[in-house]
């Protein structure tokens with residue numbers, strides 16, 4: 443059984459459908475990357491999975507349970523966390539306070555989990571009393587990921603975690619994604635840097651104009667001529 447199974451997903455805004463029957467699955471333990479041109483509907487797909495955009499048709503099944511129509515608060519409690527592309531930290535709160543906010547629905551003590559996050563992201567430990575809004579883009583992305591991980595999700599959704607980062611920070615963030623995955627968290631990620639995203643992913647989906655175009659292993663997509671032409675500059 444897949445951890446996440448999306449089938450026949452139709453969703454959009456106002457009178458317009460953006461997604462026209464999209465299918466996608468994440469197996470337990472996988473990193474899955476969604477790539478596609480601007481406006482293809484990648485973020486809409488992720489928001490629909492997380493209950494932020496209403497599903498008009500189709501089904502979303504998570505850990506065997508139909509979660510179609512549930513809201514984000516209910517979905518979080520089932521073990522899925524979402525890191526949006528923008529505005530994903532509380533800028534006026536410190537790193538430590540951001541992580542506490544992440545843990546707000548956690549039962550009992552969260553200190554141990556916070557220590558784990560400081561071990562995963564040592565820079566956040568050094569800067570735990572710094573206001574998140576004063577940190578670099580790459581560091582803020584780590585705060586956002588750590589905050590999501592405070593809830594011990596089974597599945598982490600990341601919308602363009604490297605957008606706007608310098609190549610060095612982008613590489614570091616993707617290394618962290620791999621490390622998070624190795625600690626047992628499955629990941630569904632959107633990545634505008636298709637080459638780097640697919641390189642760390644078990645499987646990938648190419649989305650164009652709200653429809654599935656291709657899906658395959660990350661390695662096969664990297665070697666695919668059409669993908670190369672569309673996204674990899676060659």
Ligand SMILES: Nc1ncnc2c1ncn2[C@@H]1O[C@H](COP(=O)(O)OP(=O)(O)OP(=O)(O)O)[C@@H](O)[C@H]1O
Pocket residue numbers: 455460478479480481482483484485486487634
């Ligand atoms: N809140 C909204 N209201 C109306 N239309 C929207 C809204 N958000 C997105 N859209 C439209 O839906 C389409 C798909 O947008 P979406 O953000 O899902 O694409 P994307 O693949 O994530 O693109 P990008 O690579 O630029 O992030 C676009 O035409 C966009 O203008």
Ligand SMILES: [Mg+2]
Pocket residue numbers: 484485486
């Ligand atoms: Mg997007």
